[in-house]
Every structure is written in structure tokens, then in C-alpha cells.
Amino acid sequence: MEPKKNRMSDLNRNRGLYFVLGLLFVMLLTLVALEWKTYDRGLDYDISMNVEDPLAEEVPLTIPYKTPPPPPVQAPPIIEIIDDEEERIESEIAATETDQEEKILEVGDVEALEMEEPEEVPFIMIEEVPVFPGCEKEKTAEDKRACFQKMMGRHIGKNFRYPEIAQELGIEGRVSVMFVIQKDGSIGNIRLRGPDKSLEAEARRIIEKLPRMTPGRQRNTAVRVPFSIPINFRLE
Incomplete structure (x- = not known):
């Protein structure tokens, strides 16, 4: 005869559930x-003290200035007394006035200095x-500039x-170009600055x-004229 057990009193029935829990x-x-995490309350401080006040006025550095000592007192010069009976020779003072016999230079005798013409004049001037x-x-000059x-x-x-290569690498930007229009109208002295070679x-x-081009002229003389222009490179 087999013993009868109550299924509700079986302790191994929910063992897997208890193990997972x-x-x-x-x-x-x-x-x-x-x-x-724990924090040490003894190290609390006001973080607002770490922010500098942008309106705080900077105190200029004061450098102490030492007053220089006074210059040494020099002894007065020795004054020599001359007897009245001794004759004194005075230096002759040349006259600055002109007389009628002095030759006056004519205007044609004066050589006029020639003004040196500028070699280079800016485009706007x-x-x-x-x-x-x-x-x-x-x-007009304004129409020619325009x-x-x-x-x-x-x-x-x-x-x-x-x-x-710039398209493949996604390079774009502005290249500042400056060149000079020479006296014969040719282009020279090209200078560039940009984000990529x-x-x-x-x-x-x-x-x-x-x-x-027809060269620029200053006082009817051909001169070099520098000119600058930006060239923009933009990817669309």
C-alpha cells in the first residue's frame, strides 16, 4: 500500500521559483x-566662488617710484675783474644788410627740383x-572702375x-588674391592666401x-597698379 501525500505540503514543488527569486x-x-555612493559633507564649498566676476575691475599694478636725488650743487664760476685802464678787443659783428653792388640772382638761375613720380599707385587712388x-x-574714371x-x-x-581633389575632400572657402597690373598692362606679382593649396x-x-590691359597712369605716366579680389569656392 503506497503512502498518500498531500501535494500542497510538498516542499519541492516550487523549488525552481524560489531559486530564481x-x-x-x-x-x-x-x-x-x-x-x-557616499559623500564627505566636511568638504562642501560654494562653487559660485569659482566663477570670476566679469565686471570686477582690474586693479593696476602700482610700481613704487623713487625720486631721483637732486643734482650736486656746482660751485659758481670765478669772475675775473678787469681794470678799466686795460683795453678790451671786441669781436667784429658782420653786417647782414645788402648793398647796391651785390649781385642778385635771377629766377632763371635757381634750379627747380623735379618731383619723383610714384612707381606704384593703389587702384582706388x-x-x-x-x-x-x-x-x-x-x-569717366568711375565708369571705368565699375x-x-x-x-x-x-x-x-x-x-x-x-x-x-577639393570636391572629393569637401574643401571649400575663400581665396584672397592680389596681383599687380604692370606698366605694360601685363599681370605679375600674384600672391594668394586660401584654406587649401x-x-x-x-x-x-x-x-x-x-x-x-591698358596700364594705369598717374600724371600722364604709366605706373604699376596693385589690385585684390576674393574668389569663393562653395560646394552645393
């Missing part, structure tokens, strides 16, 4: 113990600006090519393709 409880205690090919019909700027922009837009090389290529 116990394991979760132990892991929870371990996590709390690892994350538990020159009397006769350089003439870009196609701007010869303009009459036409020069317009033709420069048209030349850059016509010859502009974005460097392939490939952009500078492209800007130099564009400026070197500029046509020969």
Missing part, C-alpha cells in the same frame, strides 16, 4: 552595493585706372573650375589667364 534578490543587493579689354568706351570690376567677375565665372592653384590659374 533568491537569485534576483542577491543580484539586486549586489547592484545596490556597487552603485552605493590712381588718376587713370587700368582699362580692361571691352571697357574702352567708358569715359566696368573693370564687372569684367573681372565675368572672367572669373567663365574660367572657374572647382578642383576635383588646390584652391590657391586654381585661383592662380584664373588670374594668369587675364588678358593684357
